[in-house]
Amino acid sequence: MISLRNVSTTFRGKDGDFTAVNDVSLEIPAGSIQGIIGFSGAGKSTLLRNINLLERPTRGQVVLDGVDLTALDDERLRRERHQIGMIFQHFNLLNNRTALQNVELSLKFAGIEKAERRRRAQEALEIVDLAEKSTSYPAQLSGGQKQRVAIARALVTHPKVLLCDEPTSAVDPRTTASVLQYIADINQSLGITTVVVTHELNVVKAIADNVAVMENGAVVERFDVADLAAGTFEPGTEIGRYLLDEEIHLDRTPLAGRRDPASGAPLRGRDGKELAHA
Amino acid sequence: MLSASAPTTGSESGLGLDRIIELLPEIGVAMGQTFVMLLVAIPLAILLGTPLGVWLYSASPVGLKPRPRAHRIVDSLVNTIRSFPFLILLIAIIPITRFIVGTTIGTAAVIVPLTINAIPYFARFVEQNLTQLGSGVVEAARAMGATRGQIVRDVLLVEARPALIGSITIMTVSFISYSAMAGLVGGGGIGDFAIRYGYYRYETVVMLAAIVLMIALVQVVQIGGTRLARVLDKR
Ligand SMILES: Nc1ncnc2c1ncn2[C@@H]1O[C@H](COP(=O)(O)OP(=O)(O)OP(=O)(O)O)[C@@H](O)[C@H]1O
Ligand SMILES: [Mg+2]
Numbered sequence: 266m267i268s269l270r271n272v273s274t275t276f277r278g279k280d281g282d283f284t285a286v287n288d289v290s291l292e293i294p295a296g297s298i299q300g301i302i303g304f305s306g307a308g309k310s311t312l313l314r315n316i317n318l319l320e321r322p323t324r325g326q327v328v329l330d331g332v333d334l335t336a337l338d339d340e341r342l343r344r345e346r347h348q349i350g351m352i353f354q355h356f357n358l359l360n361n362r363t364a365l366q367n368v369e370l371s372l373k374f375a376g377i378e379k380a381e382r383r384r385r386a387q388e389a390l391e392i393v394d395l396a397e398k399s400t401s402y403p404a405q406l407s408g409g410q411k412q413r414v415a416i417a418r419a420l421v422t423h424p425k426v427l428l429c430d431e432p433t434s435a436v437d438p439r440t441t442a443s444v445l446q447y448i449a450d451i452n453q454s455l456g457i458t459t460v461v462v463t464h465e466l467n468v469v470k471a472i473a474d475n476v477a478v479m480e481n482g483a484v485v486e487r488f489d490v491a492d493l494a495a496g497t498f499e500p501g502t503e504i505g506r507y508l509l510d511e512e513i514h515l516d517r518t519p520l521a522g523r524r525d526p527a528s529g530a531p532l533r534g535r536d537g538k539e540l541a542h543a
Numbered sequence: 544m545l546s547a548s549a550p551t552t553g554s555e556s557g558l559g560l561d562r563i564i565e566l567l568p569e570i571g572v573a574m575g576q577t578f579v580m581l582l583v584a585i586p587l588a589i590l591l592g593t594p595l596g597v598w599l600y601s602a603s604p605v606g607l608k609p610r611p612r613a614h615r616i617v618d619s620l621v622n623t624i625r626s627f628p629f630l631i632l633l634i635a636i637i638p639i640t641r642f643i644v645g646t647t648i649g650t651a652a653v654i655v656p657l658t659i660n661a662i663p664y665f666a667r668f669v670e671q672n673l674t675q676l677g678s679g680v681v682e683a684a685r686a687m688g689a690t691r692g693q694i695v696r697d698v699l700l701v702e703a704r705p706a707l708i709g710s711i712t713i714m715t716v717s718f719i720s721y722s723a724m725a726g727l728v729g730g731g732g733i734g735d736f737a738i739r740y741g742y743y744r745y746e747t748v749v750m751l752a753a754i755v756l757m758i759a760l761v762q763v764v765q766i767g768g769t770r771l772a773r774v775l776d777k778r
Pocket of ligand 2: 309
């Protein structure tokens with residue numbers, strides 16, 4: 266189980282501080298799939314990176330199966346990370362290593378003997394149905410295949426947790442389904458606690474058990490996907506309603522009749538004159 | 544002007560070919576000296592410049608282990624050495640040269656300033672090549688629980704390898720021309736040969752022959768380097 270307890274992350278910048286994650290508490294049951302959804306800049310990636318401390322929270326605790334990760338020294342934390350696999354939107358594979366070598370590297374970092382690495386890496390590639398691509402370089406693979414190599418790389422160390430940052434945002438809808446299927450299957454067969462960050466409702470609907478909605482660094486809404494599917498969930502926030510409404514609504518009324526949403530003044534053309542009614 | 548000066552060397556054939564043949568042994572020696580200079584200075588620069596470049600990358604404010612104050616000092620030190628014109632460096636470090644190789648003239652004496660010039664030069668290449676890799680692979684390696692040493696050895700230097708080969712090529716080419724200044728301390732080399740015969744003795748044909756050799760050398764290095772980088776680059 267992962268518990269986030271009052272986690273906050275503030276970035277210090279030249280023009281003041283910026284709080285990307287603001288007092289988030291979240292309990293993620295062992296073996297479940299937690300979705301984190303929100304718009305760009307909501308703080309989803311930062312929160313995800315807080316879990317394996319790629320980004321150390323400025324306040325709060327991250328507790329993994331009773332171990333407070335925020336209290337560990339660098340060396341202990343590094344070893345804990347072998348228990349936490351991670352995949353990324355842009356795959357982050359090494360271009361100059363083959364698929365197999367990419368997966369092997371993860372085992373090397375986990376301190377696994379050389380003789381064992383090859384065999385386990387090959388096995389992991391088989392799980393994602395890429396055994397025949399083991400000698401291909403990332404440039405020779407499709408986006409979906411690259412993400413599957415990344416999944417193999419993440420799970421080859423037998424982690425307890427799999428963190429996914431927009432795992433399907435760089436692939437097409439059909440590939441999205443396939444990548445999510447692999448993640449779901451692995452979650453089921455290996456019981457890996459999984460966290461999926463996304464800005465697509467479809468993704469959480471397909472894969473998550475529970476969902477947290479983020480806005481301005483805070484979790485503003487939570488729901489069970491089962492309730493959503495049963496139609497018994499009513500979003501309580503503006504952002505929740507917007508997110509659950511998958512349609513894209515554009516204002517197609519003539520510009521001439523519209524007003525600036527901020528000031529309420531009529532829209533002006535480039536020449537500074539009010540737009541004339543057609 | 545140039546064609547008029549050629550006959551003053553006393554060459555019988557208008558082309559001066561026999562003069563070149565006459566000087567062949569000397570050209571061979573000069574080429575040998577150039578090779579020695581490059582074959583010692585460049586590997587030394589790679590051996591010592593790589594750790595320095597990795598350190599510059601790693602200790603930078605956004606690096607693997609930021610050490611802003613130390614970084615600023617080393618960074619300006621590197622800039623200082625890099626800003627010396629080679630000729631001045633050559634003379635300025637004569638005491639160091641004497642200390643290291645026991646002499647201040649000859650090929651061995653040129654290798655010292657060449658190497659001292661090349662180390663920060665290559666370190667900058669390394670630093671830049673690592674920086675340009677972006678944060679993605681480093682991020683992934685950190686998430687996998689890699690040590691900093693593993694991140695450098697197994698991720699950064701592997702991913703930067705094609706770019707580093709390109710940098711070594713550029714460095715070698717510039718040093719072929721730098722080594723021409725070696726003549727100033729009696730270091731020899733093909734560049735020095737060209738200056739001595741062409742510039743001081745107006746033996747244009749001999750100079751041209753030497754320059755053709757230098758062009759050939761540069762071509763070989765450049766084409767070889769580009770090929771190797773392309774083979775290694777799997778992007
Ligand atoms: N290292 C950093 N330094 C300063 N600000 C940062 C840093 N990382 C993130 N931020 C800021 O924190 C906010 C949240 O960023 P984050 O990447 O977590 O958002 P996100 O919800 O993942 O967005 P996206 O969907 O675009 O990936 C953004 O406004 C971003 O500019
Ligand atoms: Mg993000």
